[in-house]
Amino acid sequence: MTTQHAVSLAANIERLLSVRALLLTALLLTTLAVHYGFELPLPLAPLLVVIAALALLTVGSWWRVRRRPQRLREGELLWQLVVDVAGLTALLYFSGGWTNPLVSLYLVPIAVAVIMLDRGRTWIIMAMTVAGYSLLVLYHRPVVAVEHHHLDSFTLHVAGMWLTFVLAAGLITYFGTSMVNLLRAREQALAAEREENLRNEQIIGVATLAAGTAHELSTPLGSIAVIASELADQSEGAQREQLDMLLAQVATCRDTLGRLRMTASGEQSAPPLPVDELFEELGARLALYRPRSRLQLSCNGSGAAPEIRPEPTLQQALLNLLDNAAAASEQPVECRVHWHGDALEIDILDQGPGFQARGGGSGAMGEGMGMGLLLANATIERFGGTVSLRQREGGGVHVAIRLPLHALQASA
The missing domain is CATH 1.20.200 (Fumarase C; Chain A, domain 2)
Structure with missing residues (x-):
């Protein structure tokens, strides 16, 4: 039974x-x-x-x-x-x-x-x-x-x-x-x-496509890196700066593909990390994706920052939400992280046009927000958390994420 x-x-x-x-x-x-x-x-x-x-x-x-x-x-x-x-x-x-x-x-x-x-x-x-x-x-x-x-x-x-x-x-x-x-x-x-089974089928399809894409992109990215490096050695001034930025972006792509392969193979070798350091790393990665974006990060709570397991899928889910907020707003994006008891509260606030100006749906926060929100929500729910989106007064969107710390510390 x-x-x-x-x-x-x-x-x-x-x-x-x-x-x-x-x-x-x-x-x-x-x-x-x-x-x-x-x-x-x-x-x-x-x-x-x-x-x-x-x-x-x-x-x-x-x-x-x-x-x-x-x-x-x-x-x-x-x-x-x-x-x-x-x-x-x-x-x-x-x-x-x-x-x-x-x-x-x-x-x-x-x-x-x-x-x-x-x-x-x-x-x-x-x-x-x-x-x-x-x-x-x-x-x-x-x-x-x-x-x-x-x-x-x-x-x-x-x-x-x-x-x-x-x-x-x-x-x-x-x-x-x-x-x-x-x-x-x-x-x-x-x-x-x-509904959950249907959503899981969609996620499995996306994961399968992502795994194949990671394999296919390895060779082109390597070729781009080699050619861009050679061009950078022969260039000066503004052109050199642009090529350096291109090389940084290629390195970010290769790093992302490496994490994807590591996750697919089941490798979880990353040591526990304090919450504030994790979000500082996510902010640095966001700066590579969107060099012109600005992130205002504040981390505080009761006691020292708790250490959690930096699970790759959770990092990607949080980065997706930050990236969508940055894509929707030319103004700085606020990220407030607060911990107390067994709760981790994450609030992402942008000053973009909000839902109505982009079609009225919760998937319209930024470019690709529909699938990004679907994947982020599924990942956060897997850790026992919730994601809610609210329209801000005066424009913009408030993304509220609530996670139980014990689920994030399970293997820390």
């Missing part, structure tokens, strides 16, 4: 136990009201013994479900309903049998079985209720006659029928609505899972 299935089974049993607890409470109050309120002598001792036994069994089952849900088996729901039918039969036996208007409560376990059990087990419960009802016709302890009571037997019977209807309708409604809510929650979970 999978963990998800065990959790679902435990939730169903808890709902069943809640129905039983409500039913036992109603039966106890009814028994006391009839015996003391209407002054009809009932065999209180056996009735209270049966109710107490069912209550103890309910408490024990609840404890077992809460403490040891992994030990639950498929037949648990069936046995719980068998207990309900047997307990109701015992209560009816001591209180008039089939003449007791509460005999219609047999419909409650049938309704629950229809909702929760398969066809075979539902027929077992149905057969048990029919057998219990039939036995009560032949064997039961009659209630003492009430000829001299201020209420005649027909009035009491009608009142009992009304009470039975109220109890059955309330319990079936409670259980039915609970199951509907559970089914809706399952549908939402399945829809979210399908």
Whole structure:
């Protein structure tokens, strides 16, 4: 049995136990009201013994479900309903049998079985209720006659029928609505899972393409580096500066491809790094990508900067978000890093045109923001974090990233 299935089974049993607890409470109050309120002598001792036994069994089952849900088996729901039918039969036996208007409560376990059990087990419960009802016709302890009571037997019977209807309708409604809510929650979970699988398929496709691209670009980048180096040696002045910038950009590309190959091969040799140093490195890499951009970095928090594992995919995700902010804004980009407790908060703020000026979507922060945001969000969610985007007053976008430090320090 999978963990998800065990959790679902435990939730169903808890709902069943809640129905039983409500039913036992109603039966106890009814028994006391009839015996003391209407002054009809009932065999209180056996009735209270049966109710107490069912209550103890309910408490024990609840404890077992809460403490040891992994030990639950498929037949648990069936046995719980068998207990309900047997307990109701015992209560009816001591209180008039089939003449007791509460005999219609047999419909409650049938309704629950229809909702929760398969066809075979539902027929077992149905057969048990029919057998219990039939036995009560032949064997039961009659209630003492009430000829001299201020209420005649027909009035009491009608009142009992009304009470039975109220109890059955309330319990079936409670259980039915609970199951509907559970089914809706399952549908939402399945829809979210399908969405995640679709997104993962897109990411796998991008990763496959990236791996092939890294292999194909190695040779052209090497050739560009050699030719640019030779030209730089023969040049002076502004042309030399431009070629030096080109060589720096080529070196950045080769470094990026090297990290991509390292990640694909599973190599994780980078030592732990303080958070502030990591963002200083990301700022330096951003300056190579966009020499004209300016990053205003501030790092602070409670205590010294925590050390985290500089996982390549996380670095790339953060760099993508910084790069998109720099591409959208000619003004300096602010990056505020704050740590406290187990939380790492990263806020990236640009002064660009924002969402509306670029089409209104969250993927319009900058060039290539759609795929960049998709990959960054998927990576950050893999570490248990979240990414949210908000329009800034006066223009620009605020990207808020929240990450749990323990996930980033797992292998640090």
